Amino acid sequence: xxxxxxxxxxxxxxxxxxxxxxxxxxxxxxxxxxxxxxxxxxxxxxxxxxxxxxxxxxxxxxxxxxxxxxxxxxxxxxxxxxxxxxxxxxxxxxxxxxxxxxxxxxxxxxxxxxxxxxxxxxxxxxxxxxxxxxxxxxxxxxxxxxxxxxxxxxxxxxxxxxxxxxxxxxxxxxxxxxxxxxxxxxxxxxxxxxxxxxxxxxxxxxxxxxxxxxxxxxxxxxxxxxxxxxxxxxxxxxxxxxxxxxxxxxxxxxxxxxxxxxxxxxx
Numbered sequence: 001x002x003x004x005x006x007x008x009x010x011x012x013x014x015x016x017x018x019x020x021x022x023x024x025x026x027x028x029x030x031x032x033x034x035x036x037x038x039x040x041x042x043x044x045x046x047x048x049x050x051x052x053x054x055x056x057x058x059x060x061x062x063x064x065x066x067x068x069x070x071x072x073x074x075x076x077x078x079x080x081x082x083x084x085x086x087x088x089x090x091x092x093x094x095x096x097x098x099x100x101x102x103x104x105x106x107x108x109x110x111x112x113x114x115x116x117x118x119x120x121x122x123x124x125x126x127x128x129x130x131x132x133x134x135x136x137x138x139x140x141x142x143x144x145x146x147x148x149x150x151x152x153x154x155x156x157x158x159x160x161x162x163x164x165x166x167x168x169x170x171x172x173x174x175x176x177x178x179x180x181x182x183x184x185x186x187x188x189x190x191x192x193x194x195x196x197x198x199x200x201x202x203x204x205x206x207x208x209x210x211x212x213x214x215x216x217x218x219x220x221x222x223x224x225x226x227x228x229x230x231x232x233x234x235x236x237x238x239x240x241x242x243x244x245x246x247x248x249x250x251x252x253x254x255x256x257x258x259x260x261x262x263x264x265x266x267x
Contacts, residue, residue, distance in 0.1 A: 004020055004021070005019075005020060005021060005031060005032045005035050005036075006018065006019055006020055006032060006035045006036050006039055007020050007057075008039045008042070008043075010043075010046065010048060010049055012201065012204070013048065013049065013050040013051065013201075013204040014049070014050070014051050014052075014053055014197070014200045014201065014204055015039075015042075015043035015046065015049040015051070015052045015053065016053045016055065017036065017039050017040070017043065017052065017053065017054050017055070018055050018056060018057055019032070019036075019054075019055070019056035019057065019061070019062060019121075020056075020057050021058075022056075022057045022058025022059065022060075023058075024063070024066065025058065025059070025060040025062065025063035025112075025113060026056045026057075026058060026060060026061065026062040026063065026118075027062070027063045027064065027065065027066035027067070028062060028064065028065050028066055028117050028118075028121075029066040030091060032066075033091045033095060034091070036095075036121075037095050037098070037099075040052070040098070040099050040102060043102075043104070044102045044103070044104060049104065050104065050105075050203070050204040050206075050208050050211070051104065051105050051106070051107065051200045051203050051204045052102070052104055052105070052106040052107070052125075053106070053107050053108075053109060053196055053197070053200050054106065054107070054108045054109070054121060054122075054125055055108075055109040055192075055193065055196065056109075056110075056111070058112075059111070059112045060111065060112035060113040060114075061108075061109075061110040061111055061112055061113065061114045061118055061121075061122065061134070062113070062114060062115065062117065062118030062121055063113055063115050063118065064115040064116035064117035064118050064148075065116065065117040079246070080246075081239065081242060081243040081246060084239070084242045084246075085239045085242070088149050088235075088238075088239070089235070092117070092120055092149040092150060093149050093150055093231065093232070093235045095120075096120045096121075096123070096124045096149075096150040097124070097150075097228065097231065099124040099125070100123075100124035100125075100219070101219065103212040103215060103216065104208070104211070104212070104215075105126050105127070105203050105211050105215060106124075106125040106126050106127070107125055107126065107127045107128070107129060107196055107199060107200055107203075108121065108122040108125035108127070108128045108129070109129050109131075109192050109193060109196040110122055110128060110129070110130045110131065110134045110136075110183075111130075111131035111133060111134055111189055111192055112131070112133060112134065112135070113135055113137075113171075114134060114135065114136045114137075115136075115137050115138070115139070115171075116137070116138050116139065116140050116148045117148060117149075118136075119136065119138060119148060119150065119152065120148065120149065120150045122136075123150065123152040123156060124150075126215060127184045127199070128177075128182065128183040128184055129183070129184060129185045129186075129187060129192065129195055129196045129199060130174040130177060130178070130183040130185070130186050130187075131174065131186075131187060131188070131189040131192045132174055132175075132186055132187065132188055132189060133174070133189050134173075134174040134177070134183075134186075135171035135172065135173055135174070136171060136172045136177055136182070137165065137169060137170065137171035137172065138153065138165060138166060138169070139169035140166075141166055141167065141169060142169055143245065144241065144244060144245045144248065145238060145241030145242065145244075145245060146166065146237060146238065146241050147166050147234070147238065148238070149235055149238050150231060150235075151230065151231055151234035151235070151238070152231070153165070153166065154230070155222070155227060155230075156180075156181075156182045157172070157180055157182060158180060161180060174186045185199070
């Protein structure tokens with residue numbers, strides 16, 4: 001099925017969810033995120049699905065939140081911090097944590113740019129296979145905010161590298177991401193889909209309950225260490241950034257927007 005936002009296919013125990021806005025580098029408007037969530041749910045509920053693959057059509061995995069659409073909100077000085085908070089708590093942090101905790105194994109296949117909100121799609125997946133041209137970045141400091149909503153940075157990169165990419169906005173290459181353990185494998189761009197499919201097939205051959213328990217063991221260990229609590233707490237810090245941006249410019253996306261666009265264009 002296709003609605004020109006996200007496509008979905010199930011074959012041989014693998015559900016493949018594909019972002020399908022290649023003309024805008026798979027920028028995420030609210031409709032895309034809602035559709036994506038519905039497909040994650042469908043895959044989770046389908047007894048024939050053992051592994052979920054998230055991939056993207058086109059040159060880039062995702063350029064993040066759709067700035068042109070202002071995340072579905074009008075550019076106005078009437079939006080409150082509470083309204084922004086509710087919107088992002090549902091579609092950004094809420095969806096990402098939900099996808100992270102779906103009991104079936106998931107794999108993100110990432111090529112090209114994975115910027116800011118793109119991290120909210122890739123990081124919740126259990127495994128990441130990156131094309132050799134993949135670059136991961138969070139240039140949201142350019143918008144006057146301390147980082148994107150789902151703070152996986154410290155867990156995925158380690159504290160010092162997390163600070164560096166936030167402070168500078170520079171991208172992390174696929175090879176660098178592999179060295180620090182943020183991605184599992186780096187493959188040539190032309191082999192990305194085949195390599196991801198092969199890995200998914202290998203995992204799908206295992207007993208689904210055993211896979212579920214293995215995933216739970218790792219995620220629960222991270223949660224004992226404070227992962228989910230930290231993500232939720234840092235979201236409040238992110239929201240404070242929105243409050244500051246609103247007082248400065250009337251609407252969060254307008255603060256440093258040109259700087260943000262330049263960061264994206266550079267990738």
